[in-house]
Amino acid sequence: MSVILITGGSRGIGASTATLCAQRGMGVVLTYNNNPAAAQAVVEQIQASGGKAVALKLDVAEVASFGAFTERLQRDLQNVWGVSHLDGVVNNAGYGLFNPMATVSEAQFDGLFNVHLKGPFFLTQTLLPLLADGASIVNITSATTRVATAGVAPYAAFKGGLEVLTRYMAKEFGERRIRANAVSPGAIRTELGGGLNSEFEALLCGQTALGRIGEPEDVGLVVTTLLSAESAWINAQTIEVAGGYMV
Numbered sequence: 001m002s003v004i005l006i007t008g009g010s011r012g013i014g015a016s017t018a019t020l021c022a023q024r025g026m027g028v029v030l031t032y033n034n035n036p037a038a039a040q041a042v043v044e045q046i047q048a049s050g051g052k053a054v055a056l057k058l059d060v061a062e063v064a065s066f067g068a069f070t071e072r073l074q075r076d077l078q079n080v081w082g083v084s085h086l087d088g089v090v091n092n093a094g095y096g097l098f099n100p101m102a103t104v105s106e107a108q109f110d111g112l113f114n115v116h117l118k119g120p121f122f123l124t125q126t127l128l129p130l131l132a133d134g135a136s137i138v139n140i141t142s143a144t145t146r147v148a149t150a151g152v153a154p155y156a157a158f159k160g161g162l163e164v165l166t167r168y169m170a171k172e173f174g175e176r177r178i179r180a181n182a183v184s185p186g187a188i189r190t191e192l193g194g195g196l197n198s199e200f201e202a203l204l205c206g207q208t209a210l211g212r213i214g215e216p217e218d219v220g221l222v223v224t225t226l227l228s229a230e231s232a233w234i235n236a237q238t239i240e241v242a243g244g245y246m247v
Helices: 012-023 036-048 063-081 106-130 153-176 198-206 216-227
Strands: 003-006 027-032 053-057 086-091 131-140 179-185 238-241
Touching: 003 012, 003 063, 012 027, 012 036, 012 216, 027 036, 027 063, 036 053, 053 063, 063 106, 086 106, 086 216, 106 131, 106 153, 131 153, 131 216, 153 179, 179 216, 216 238
Parallel strands: 003 027, 003 086, 027 053, 086 131, 131 179, 179 238
Antiparallel strands: none
């Protein structure tokens, strides 16, 4: 059985990806930071459908904690699935900040950097010995790297950095046949940044060719496909999942 690690798997895109991976017969390790109840609810949903999943606490901004996290992960991989490796990693954990550049503080800037770029870099580095040859890495980025949206400059900049990092992962890990791709969501109905009100949703629908807001499952389906063998020849790509946003 393939086992996948999904950071930020307690809600939104991460939770959707976790359940979809389980439906395809994958084992799922999902992480949470502040909401263990939500994470456990996802685990129980997967278990109720006959799958296997565990939830582990992880703050992706705390690089010093990655060693202890990996030790716990190794124990759970062995105890739950009887394996010693991961077949995929989804760097998904994140949060939004909607402030004009003129008002962003250094602490806010550093917080976004730690979660959206530094954390994925060093977590992936730490997990490399656990990744099976031929594994798949999927980094969740954002359509704001393509379309400038006022108020999200640091977030978008670090997501853009993660897209560049994705190509370097593909290059450097290629000798082990480890693939790395990025998925770039557009407007998705999640709690990121406080969610959507009806007026903002209507605006976004009008800017999207397919005329609606995306759902977490729209992104989760693409991520799940990239984790599977049917995407074995897709590598070093950024795939926008946005319904034709601002085309």
